[in-house]
Amino acid sequence: MCSAYPGLYLCNNVSIAAYSDCMFNPTSSSCMNYQYPTALATSDVISLCTAMPYMSGCTIFRNCNSSGFSAIDSSTDLNACNPFDIMTTICTLDTGMRMMGGCRRAYNTMCAAGTMIKECSNYTGMAVLPTTTQANSLSKSICTEMTMDGCSYCDSDWAANKTFCSYNDLVVLYSYLCYSMPDMTQCPTWKAMCAADPTLFLCTFSSNSSYTAGPAMMMYFNTQTPFYLLWKTWTPKTPGKLCGAFFAMFFLTLFYEFCQLVKANLEAYEKRILASIRRQKDPNSVSNPKGVVVAEVGGCESRASNGNTESVNTQTFGLHPTLFTIMLDIARMIMAFITSGIGYLLMLGVMCFNVTIFFSVITGFGIGAVLFGRLKMRIGSDACSLSEAMCH
DSSP states (O other): OTTTOTTSGGGTTOOGGGSOGGGTOTTSGGGTTOOOOHHHHHHHHHHHHHHOTTSHHHHHHHHHHTTTSOOOSOSSOTTTTSHHHHHHIIIIISTTOTTSHHHHTTHHHHTSTTOOOHHHHHOOOOTTSOOHHHHHHHHHHHHHHSOOTTGGGTHHHHHTTOSSOOOTTHHHHHHHHHHHSTTSTTOHHHHHHHHHOTTSHHHHOOTTSSOOOOOOOOSSOBOOSSOOBSBTTOOOOSHHHHHHHHHHHHHHHHHHHHHHHHHHHHHHHHHHHHHHHHHHHOSSOEEOTTSOEEEEETTEEEEEETTEEEEEEOOOGGGSOOHHHHHHHHHHHHHHHHHHHHHHHHHHHHTTOBHHHHHHHHHHHHHHHHHHHHHHHHHHHHHHHHHHHHHO
16 A cells, blocks of 8 residues: 555654645645645655656655755755655646646645645745656657767667656756757757756766766867767866877877878889889880880880870789789788778867867878978889889
């Protein structure tokens, strides 16, 4: 019986006298100073939160209860942890919850129109809190648009077309999603709550609560810390860690430029080897049927006629693969794998939109061009000189 109806006085060690006439006839002037027993209010809240633990008011109740009913840090509702105030939050402010058993047991009658009980007007509930329906529908909308941390708590319920996600802290999920990406179109309700009550744990995810959230994700240039950088665990929070992230991305960019130099050197080496092979096979120029002298240098065919040299790009050597060309292809594949991987890492790093990281990458490219650019030009120049020499 008590598990089904925890609010009954028989289950709460509360005398029948505690059930005052004011609970059933609150319009009497003698009820002005009546106070609903805390034990009964607590029992009603427990009943409500047992039936629907994911209600927004139940999140407040659990957060307070974990701290021994000490007041949570709320600037708009100083009585947020009072059981009667939580009942107001659920039974009056949360859309559609008024007809639940825990509300009908006493609260609805005591706080009906014309009541004289001051407690009903003194405990106004947490008006800034998103309703359960809002938290559910807005979280569902966000998770339908994109996959984010936390969506997995509700995906199965929403896929089954359940009215509400059964995750116990639905309003925490909604707040977490908006804290992570505050500029989403579903977040004005959360922003309004946090503008009115900026110290609330749903807005700060501070150490005062059991919940923590990652850095906010901003899709425009910013200087905020912390922020996500490439990995979930890499979130620079202090000036020292931000400086470390700057140099990490800077040297990664330099390494990318170095890999580009190695790649260019590999291509030039291939040209030199193929030119040498060609000379060994055919030390003399070969005349084509039209009387034009032809020489091939590493896939570069040059035609000389009447003292003029014309270069024609071909790639005949690759048509007959050898062990040497296969090794060159493997080396080329490895370099492409490395350079493309580093390049995409740099791109994703810049896409965090942090100004410090942006400048670290472009500074790395600038200095890399100075350190390695001249060497790449020299390699290209040597390859061209070799081709021209072979074509004369």
